[in-house]
Structures are given as structure tokens and as C-alpha cells.
Amino acid sequence: MSDDWTNRTKAIHAGTRRSQYGELSEAIFLTQGFAYDSAESAEARFIQTGDDEFIYARYGNPTVRMFEERIAALEGAEDAFATASGMAAVSGALTAMLRAGDHVVSARALFGSCLYILEEVLGRYGVEVTFVDGTDLDQWRDAIRPDTKAVFFESVSNPTLEVIDVAGVAELAHAAGAKVVIDNVFATPVFSKAFALGADVVIYSATKHIDGQGRALGGVILGSREFIRKTVEPYMKHTGGSMSPFTAWIMLKGLETMSLRVNAQADSAQAIAEALVDHPALDRVIYPGLSGHAQHALCAQQMGRGGTVLSLDLKGGQKAAFAFLNALQIILISNNLGDAKSIVTHPATTTHQRLSDAQKTTLGITPGLIRLSLGIEDTGDLLADIRQALDAAAG
Ligand SMILES: *Cc1c(COP(=O)(O)O)cnc(C)c1O
Numbered sequence: 502m503s504d505d506w507t508n509r510t511k512a513i514h515a516g517t518r519r520s521q522y523g524e525l526s527e528a529i530f531l532t533q534g535f536a537y538d539s540a541e542s543a544e545a546r547f548i549q550t551g552d553d554e555f556i557y558a559r560y561g562n563p564t565v566r567m568f569e570e571r572i573a574a575l576e577g578a579e580d581a582f583a584t585a586s587g588m589a590a591v592s593g594a595l596t597a598m599l600r601a602g603d604h605v606v607s608a609r610a611l612f613g614s615c616l617y618i619l620e621e622v623l624g625r626y627g628v629e630v631t632f633v634d635g636t637d638l639d640q641w642r643d644a645i646r647p648d649t650k651a652v653f654f655e656s657v658s659n660p661t662l663e664v665i666d667v668a669g670v671a672e673l674a675h676a677a678g679a680k681v682v683i684d685n686v687f688a689t690p691v692f693s694k695a696f697a698l699g700a701d702v703v704i705y706s707a708t709k710h711i712d713g714q715g716r717a718l719g720g721v722i723l724g725s726r727e728f729i730r731k732t733v734e735p736y737m738k739h740t741g742g743s744m745s746p747f748t749a750w751i752m753l754k755g756l757e758t759m760s761l762r763v764n765a766q767a768d769s770a771q772a773i774a775e776a777l778v779d780h781p782a783l784d785r786v787i788y789p790g791l792s793g794h795a796q797h798a799l800c801a802q803q804m805g806r807g808g809t810v811l812s813l814d815l816k817g818g819q820k821a822a823f824a825f826l827n828a829l830q831i832i833l834i835s836n837n838l839g840d841a842k843s844i845v846t847h848p849a850t851t852t853h854q855r856l857s858d859a860q861k862t863t864l865g866i867t868p869g870l871i872r873l874s875l876g877i878e879d880t881g882d883l884l885a886d887i888r889q890a891l892d893a894a895a896g
Pocket residue numbers: 586587588589591612614615655659684686687706707708709718719720
């Protein structure tokens with residue numbers, strides 16, 4: 502691989518390992534173990550595993566390694582560890598780096614399972630977590646202490662699409678010696694500049710845009726070689742959250758088309774947000790690519806584009822939101838995102854159901870709020886579907 506390649510080329514070729522057969526498409530090494538030539542070579546491999554040498558699939562596998570090297574090349578990271586799901590990546594990265602007595606500062610607006618880890622799990626093991634409004638740098642400044650070990654946030658929050666200032670938070674965190682850990686799902690590897698902006702660890706749920714076709718759960722932790730191999734790998738390989746070779750193959754195929762898909766999805770999201778901005782049935786159209794979004798300038802600088810998800814707040818509350826969902830004909834009701842198929846979610850009654858009414862209000866999760874993940878269908882067809890469903894909901 503050449504460092505001069507752009508991401509569209511790296512996404513096709515980086516990390517490829519070919520067997521003696523020279524197969525064009527990446528091979529799936531569906532093997533959990535590896536046979537050694539001799540007892541001596543088994544011993545040698547356990548002392549020091551080389552680049553093209555493997556021991557056991559929980560520790561590493563050639564197909565999984567291809568995926569790790571390819572995504573690391575795209576993200577501009579020294580190394581990566583692939584995991585069984587996005588949550589295995591979030592929990593693995595945090596538990597591998599933290600220990601009792603450490604302090605963490607986290608944005609409050611988090612994916613439900615991330616909130617569970619920060620709010621419920623870490624505390625049980627003696628890690629103290631302070632929650633802040635991620636968009637408010639003053640709150641980060643006040644919360645970060647000399648003993649803060651890490652800060653954690655989603656660079657674009659779900660479902661209200663607040664954009665967090667990666668460089669701003671990183672500067673405050675680094676001044677205290679804390680690591681910056683980012684769940685970067687909504688930014689996608691296509692629009693991410695997280696490492697250039699100061700991230701130390703970047704996490705993706707590969708289930709979302711990387712697969713992008715609704716087939717498999719997966720995740721990845723990216724960071725320095727030292728962090729991935731000395732901190733993450735020992736923890737993950739012994740606790741069991743590694744990615745399977747078959748999943749890695751699906752994710753490699755996903756990476757090949759990711760840039761085409763994600764750019765087409767962002768085109769639709771931008772066009773649809775602009776077309777709906779003054780729609781009489783809507784209280785709010787939330788999309789970071791709109792000039793009226795509170796962090797529009799930050800988003801343009803940090804991601805270049807507004808992303809693949811937009812949220813709409815229907816004036817008629819939950820009744821109108823349900824009528825809208827039920828009237829859609831192309832867009833499917835589901836809670837995945839980043840998929841080739843357009844998907845709609847009512848967060849208040851599904852993904853964020855667990856939150857109290859007060860928490861929902863704080864996070865802007867109103868009864869009329871719906872989240873739309875744009876797929877790669879025709880933009881005009883999607884807009885027509887949304888318009889007819891808004892009419893049906895109003896009618
Ligand atoms: C989906 C998602 C996760 C969890 O990923 P899984 O692959 O479902 O485990 C974590 N963070 C964010 C922001 C997500 O959207």
C-alpha cells in the first residue's frame with residue numbers, strides 16, 4: 502500500500518493478504534486454530550507471533566487482520582482491533598484502559614448501551630464518571646480534573662445530531678493528561694478526521710455504515726500501535742470479544758463500497774433536509790448540514806458533510822409521529838442506521854424508551870421526534886415517500 506493513495510483506493514486494496522492461489526477476492530479463513538510445522542515452531546510462535554503468523558482466532562485471524570489493516574489505513578490510525586460488535590468495542594476500549602479510582606468525563610447524550618456502560622458498569626468497578634453537555638466546552642473544562650483518565654463522547658449525538666468539537670475537547674483533555682475516546686459512528690469513517698483533530702482512540706460499530714447492508718454485527722477499536730497491541734489486544738483476546746473471520750469478510754466487502762454508499766446517503770440527507778426545512782407539519786428539521794443547525798460551521802470543518810442521518814420533529818407529537826411511520830411505503834421502521842435501506846425510528850418509544858421523561862426532555866427527545874437514516878434509494882422517491890406520509894399524518 503502507498504501512503505499517497507486516497508481513501509477510496511485504500512478501501513479497496515489496503516491490508517489485502519493473498520494466499521498462494523492469488524485469489525482476487527479476500528479469502529475467508531474460517532479456522533479457529535493454526536497447525537505448526539513442529540513443536541519448536543509452536544513454541545516460537547507463542548513467544549513472539551510475527552506479522553503473518555497466528556495462534557488462535559480469538560487472538561487474530563488472517564481475514565480479521567485484513568479488515569483491521571484496511572480500516573486502520575482509512576482512518577489514519579497506526580493499528581486496529583476488530584470486535585464482535587460495536588458495544589464490544591466501546592466496553593473493551595474503556596475497560597481495557599481504566600481501573601478502580603480513575604475518573605472519566607462523558608457527554609450525556611449517548612447511545613443507550615454506551616450510557617449503560619458509562620452509568621452502570623464502570624461505577625461497579627470503582628471508576629467515577631461525570632456527565633456533561635457535550636456541546637458546552639465550559640462544562641468539559643469544569644469537569645476535567647488532574648485525575649481524569651479519559652473523556653468519552655459520540656462526535657455526533659444520537660438522535661438529536663449535536664456535533665461535538667473534537668479539537669476543543671481534545672485540547673482540554675490533553676492538558677490534563679486524559680485520553681480522548683470517541684464513538685464515531687455518525688461521522689462514519691468516510692467523513693472522519695478524528696485522529697487529525699486530536700482523538701486518541703476511535704471506535705466504530707461496523708454494523709452501521711461499514712457493513713451498511715444489514716448483515717452482521719461488528720466493531721473496531723482504532724488507536725496507536727502501543728495502545729492497541731499492549732492495552733486492547735491482551736484484554737480482548739482473553740475476554741472473548743473478538744470479531745469472527747466470516748464477519749471480517751463481510752466488513753471487508755462493505756468497506757469496498759462504503760464511500761459510494763455513504764456519499765450517496767449524505768447527498769439524500771442534505772437534499773431532503775433542505776426540501777423539508779419549512780414544511781408546515783414540522784417543528785424542527787435537525788441536520789448538521791443545514792445552515793440553521795447550531796453547529797453547522799463546526800460540522801463543515803470537522804466532517805465536511807452533514808452525515809447520513811437527519812431527525813424531524815412532527816408538530817402533532819407521538820400520534821403524528823406514529824401515523825407518519827405507519828404511512829411510509831419505502832422507508833422501513835427499524836432501529837438500525839447507516840444501511841443501504843432507508844430506516845425510520847421513533848426514539849422516545851424504542852431506542853430511548855428506558856430514559857425518564859426528564860432525561861428525554863434534557864436530550865431533546867420529544868414525542869414528535871423521529872430519526873431518519875437515509876439509504877441509497879433514489880432521493881426523489883424518498884422525498885415523495887416522506888411528503889405523502891407527512892400529509893397522511895396531518896390528515
Ligand atoms: C449502534 C451503535 C453502537 C453499538 O453498536 P453494535 O454494533 O450494535 O454493538 C454504539 N454506538 C453508536 C453511536 C451506535 O449507533
